[in-house]
Amino acid sequence: MKTQKFRWARPIAVVAACAVLASCGLPQVGPNKRQIFAGSVQREGDAFIVSVNDRVTRATAVVPALGFSESFLNAGQLGSDTIRPGDVLGITVYENVDDSLLGVEGAPATLAEVQVDGAGFIFIPYAGRIKAAGNSPEAIRRIITNKLADQTPDPQVEVRRAAGDGATVSLVGAVGGQGVYPIERPTRTLATMLAQSGGITIQPEIARVTVIRGKKSDTIWFEDLYDHPELDIALRGGDKILVEQDTRSYTALGATGSQARVAFESQNLSAIEAIAQVGGLLASAADPTGVFVLRNEPEEVAEQVLGRNDLQGTQRMVYVLNLTEPNGMFMARDFVIRDGDTLYVTEAPFTQWNKVISAITGTASSVGGLSSTASALSGG
Numbered sequence: 001m002k003t004q005k006f007r008w009a010r011p012i013a014v015v016a017a018c019a020v021l022a023s024c025g026l027p028q029v030g031p032n033k034r035q036i037f038a039g040s041v042q043r044e045g046d047a048f049i050v051s052v053n054d055r056v057t058r059a060t061a062v063v064p065a066l067g068f069s070e071s072f073l074n075a076g077q078l079g080s081d082t083i084r085p086g087d088v089l090g091i092t093v094y095e096n097v098d099d100s101l102l103g104v105e106g107a108p109a110t111l112a113e114v115q116v117d118g119a120g121f122i123f124i125p126y127a128g129r130i131k132a133a134g135n136s137p138e139a140i141r142r143i144i145t146n147k148l149a150d151q152t153p154d155p156q157v158e159v160r161r162a163a164g165d166g167a168t169v170s171l172v173g174a175v176g177g178q179g180v181y182p183i184e185r186p187t188r189t190l191a192t193m194l195a196q197s198g199g200i201t202i203q204p205e206i207a208r209v210t211v212i213r214g215k216k217s218d219t220i221w222f223e224d225l226y227d228h229p230e231l232d233i234a235l236r237g238g239d240k241i242l243v244e245q246d247t248r249s250y251t252a253l254g255a256t257g258s259q260a261r262v263a264f265e266s267q268n269l270s271a272i273e274a275i276a277q278v279g280g281l282l283a284s285a286a287d288p289t290g291v292f293v294l295r296n297e298p299e300e301v302a303e304q305v306l307g308r309n310d311l312q313g314t315q316r317m318v319y320v321l322n323l324t325e326p327n328g329m330f331m332a333r334d335f336v337i338r339d340g341d342t343l344y345v346t347e348a349p350f351t352q353w354n355k356v357i358s359a360i361t362g363t364a365s366s367v368g369g370l371s372s373t374a375s376a377l378s379g380g
Helices: 009-024 033-037 054-060 137-148 190-196 222-227 271-277 299-306 328-334 349-378
Strands: 047-051 088-094 109-115 121-124 128-131 156-162 168-173 179-182 207-213 216-221 240-245 249-254 260-263 286-297 315-321 342-347
Touching (some): 033 342, 054 299, 054 328, 088 137, 121 137, 128 137, 137 156, 190 207, 190 222, 190 240, 207 222, 216 222, 249 271, 271 286, 271 328, 271 342, 286 299, 299 315
Parallel strands (some): 047 315, 168 240
Antiparallel strands (some): 088 109, 088 156, 121 128, 168 179, 207 216, 207 240, 249 260, 286 315, 286 342
């Protein structure tokens, strides 16, 4: 009697398990191809789905151009000996007399730090106020000598230009030695000043150099500084030089070696390189026909890709790469990844099938356990 009472347990458990499986769905790393295509403008979404080909690759190969403007490129080099307001001078006066005018007997008079004031003048005892800005140390030496000659016989004057705030630049960021550096004869250009600071401390491929001059600022790639000598601009007093790592990144999701926000490792990054950076496709799960790049595309680029001129504003674009096509790997190699892109790889249908089988197998096992429990309760 008890056996008949619990005989309904097995079929009801199977039906319940199937209902749960149907309602909850199978676990996924993300949407499948069908679900992504459902988001196209032709269906129920607002994204344009575009298969990548040579034309699309050319239209989307837009990377931010870095370089110096004409005002930076055309600035001539400063004379390394020209004194400017804010510079600091070291002055030594030798006198050939026992009763020295400026120093003590047997020793020269040394003025270690004489700063050029905002109007460009310096003051020397017994020589008075002297115009220094615009002159060279040699010219200032002659002026001081002539001024002192009337008061001490045959004075010998030495003038040295030291580091001051009149002709200096500041270097910050990823350089060997951050600080304020004077513009001297060997360091009148950007490359030589970077070398003076100890060079950069990050990978050259992803290093960016920004020069700020007043209200203007321009940025170049560090490698371009040496590949293109014309970019080695002349420096100006007050320039600020910032060396920093490239801040661009993309997001990798789906059936890839890792799922993360990934920084660029080169100036230009292709889709195939982006896949390689995250460990490639998962051999046990990835669908090489379903590699997607999701991007908000500027209006002008989107119109070129779609061959139309009626779009307004930024457009959501989903680029599809099929690595199994005859030229699929070449397309992925030529397609440029941009800052903020999302790289997504779908799971292969076989992976989904395995999940179905595992779910059914697990359900059957649960049903067997339920049946055994029912039998135990019935005492059968």
